[in-house]
Amino acid sequence: MTAQLIDGNALSKQLRTEVATRAQALKAKGVTPGLAVVLVGDNQASQVYVRNKVKACEDAGLHSVLEKYEATMTEADLLARVEALNNDPSIHGILVQLPLPAHIDAQKVIEAISPAKDVDGFHIASAGALMTGMPGFWPCTPYGCMKMLESINYDLKGKHAVVIGRSNIVGKPMALMLLQKNATVTICHSGTKDLKAMTLQADVIVAAVGKRNVLTADMVKPGAVVLDVGMNRNDEGKLCGDVDFEGVKQVASHITPVPGGVGPMTITMLLVNTLEAAERASK
């Protein structure tokens, strides 16, 4: 068997067109959805990420502001900027790019963002809303994974989903989203004794560790759906995920590639959340 690809670029294109249409409708009511992206310091990867986020906003007809600050910016100054953005009616979503310089308490900054504008879904209030099934903002990467499962009409009810990785921004929220759709969920991590024994039972596997070849073909049940959240470089410097794609695609029924899988979906869901924030604010 060769797995069917879940194409994150194609799905993103479709969802971003929907965002653009909804943005037009809001604009007709006098509201332009706006995202503020705050970058502190000169982390190279972060510079690329924020540029892509701002460009995606522009392409979808959203207003976006990129605020760039020196790495020496104080925590107090950053908190003051966040507060100003909380009070800016032209801004519906606020994203402070991580990582922040070591002298700034990232969690403190995230908690300073108004939950109504927390389009990253990193605020404790957003995490609590996800856990309890209340309205809020879902973190973009796992939210994108859920959209990918939806795109293949995958019914999670009663399925066994194994999430590899327990980060606050992917693994944990991913598990809660799968649970909300009535999957039986197992979270595996660096302390898991026999990862293969777990993954071999899985109908759905989400690999979100940040390490190459965490999941190989011998660890996958035939017909399983595999979502690869990893973003790594192989020995030749080529982008690759956490999954041994060439091997696993021979066993899985569906698989996401890297690049062109979960990656573009993360930015797409940021646009969706920003639009949603603007729609809620204009009600």
Ligand code: GUN
């Ligand atoms: N750094 C890497 N990924 C992300 C993300 O999704 N949001 C923010 N704010 N920072 C990041």
